[in-house]
Amino acid sequence: MGSKNNKGLQDIPQAGFFGHPKGLLTLFFTEFWERFSYYGMRAILLFYMYYEISEGGLGLNITTATSIMAIYGSLIYMSGVIGGWIADRLIGTSQTVFYGGILIMLGHIALAIPADGMSMLLISIALIVIGTGLLKTNVSTVVGDLYSMEDKRRDSGFNIFYTGINIGALIAPIVVGTLGQKYNFHLGFGVAAIGMFIGLVMFIVTRPKYMGSVGRNVPNPLTNEEKGKVFKTIFVSAIIIAALVSAGVKFGLLTVDIFTILVSVLAVILPVIYFTIMFRSPKTSKEERARLATYIPLFIAAVIFFAILEQGSIILARFADQRTQLSFAGFELQSSWFQSLGAFFIVIFAPIFAWLWMKLRDRQFSTTRKFSLGLFFAGFSYLILMLPGLMKGTEVLASPLWLVFSFFLISIGELFISPIGLSATTKLAPAAFASQTMSLWFLANAAGQGINAQIVRLFTPDTEVLYFGVIGLLSLILGFILYVISPKIRHLVEAKNNAA
16 A cells, blocks of 8 residues: 555655645645535534524424434535445545535535425435545545655644634634524525635646646546446345335435434444454455554544544534533624634644644654544543532523633543544555545544434433443543553554555
8 A cells, every 4th residue: 555655746846835845735725615514514514403593493302302413414525435435436535625625515505405404404414524535535535645654743743634624614604603602593494505706716726737637636446347236236225225215205204303313323333334344355465454453443433532522513502502601701702603612722732733743753752653543632621610500500691711621621632532543544544445434534433423312302301410421431541541551452453555
C-alpha cells in the first residue's frame, strides 16, 4: 500500500499551504463549505421537527424527533459504504466527492421549500444521506493520498483539514441558527444550500491545478462483466426495498419506532460484516490482516466516543433549549448557537495539536493512547453535566457555562480521536479497500448514532443526572482499558505499511 500513495504525487505542488501540498487547500475549503451546510442544517433541524406548527415547525413528539436525529446521523455515516465502494470500483474518489456535493445541495434545497413539511423532510434526508456518503468518506481519503506513507506531515495535515471542517461548523449554527430560529426555518435551510454550492464551485476551479491526478485513479475497478451483474443486482434490490417499504407503511408494519430499531441494528452489524469481508478477501495480504486487527480496538473506542460526541446536536441541544438560561451577561442567546461551541474549541486548539504532533514526531503518543485520552475527555464532558441537576435540581435553569465547559472537554477529546483516526485509517487500510476502509471508519460514527437512537429516548428531566453519570463513567472505564493495553498493540498500529 505504501507505493500506491506515491503515485501521482509528482504532478501536484508539494508545498504552498502552510507547508503542506496545495491540494490540501482545495480539500480544506470543499469540506469547509460542506460542513457549513451540514452543521447549519443540523443546528436547527431538531427544533424544526419538535417546535409547534404555529412556530414554523412540524410539531413532532420530542422523543420521536430526537430518535430521528440520531437515525439521520447514523444513516449519513452508513452511506459512506456506498461512497467508498463507488470510488474504489467505479469512478475514483475525486469524482465521487463532486457528485456527492450536488446531492447534498439538492437536499438542502428540498428543506428550504415551504411545502409539505414531512414529505420534503424525507426527500431531504434521502438526498443528504446519499450525498454525504459519497463526499465525506472520499474527501478524507484524498487528503491521505496527498502524502506518501513516509511523510511525517500526514497527522498534521489531517489536523489542518479538520480545522477547515470546524471553521465551517463554527460559523454555520450562528448564521443558519439565527436565521432559522429568529426568522424562518426554511430561510436557514436555504442558506445551507448556498454554502454547498460555493464549495462545489471552489472544488471545480482549484482541483485541476492543485490536485492533478490525485483521486482520479480507480484502485479496484469492476470488469465489464462485473458491472452488468452489479447494476442488475442494485436495480432489482432497489425495487424490492421500495416495495417492502411501501407495503410496510401501508399496513402499519413500518413505524418510526420500528424503523429506528432496524437502523440501530444495521448500524452495529454492518461494521462486523465489513471487517469480515476485508479479513477474508484474497486481496488482503497477511501483513494487512495483522494491521487490520489492530484497527478493531480503535474502532470500538471510536464508536463509544462518537456516541457521546453526536449527542451534542440531540441531548445537549435539547438541554440548551429547555434547561439552560438563554439570557446571560445582558445578551439574549439562541439555543442553536451552542452547536458552535465544539467547533469553536476545535478551531482554537487543532492548530496547536497539529504543531504539537509535528514537533514531537517520533516522540508523540501512540495512536491507541491518543484514543484512550479522547475517551477520558468524553467521559468527563458528561460527568460535568451531572452537576447542575445535583446542585440545584432539574427544575431550575442551568447556567450556559456548564454547556460551554462540557463542549470544551469533548472537543479536546475529539482532537485525540477524529483527525488521528482519519490518519490511522489511511495508514492501516488494505490497498484493495482504501476508500472502503475509510467508509469503515465512518461506520464507527454510524454505530454510535445507531446506539444513540435507542439511548436518547431515556433522557428526561427525571433521569438527567443518572443519564449523564452512567454514560460518562462508561467512557472513563473503556478509556482506562484502552490505555492499559496500548503498549501491546503500539508497534503494530504505528508500523509503516510497506506492502506493495
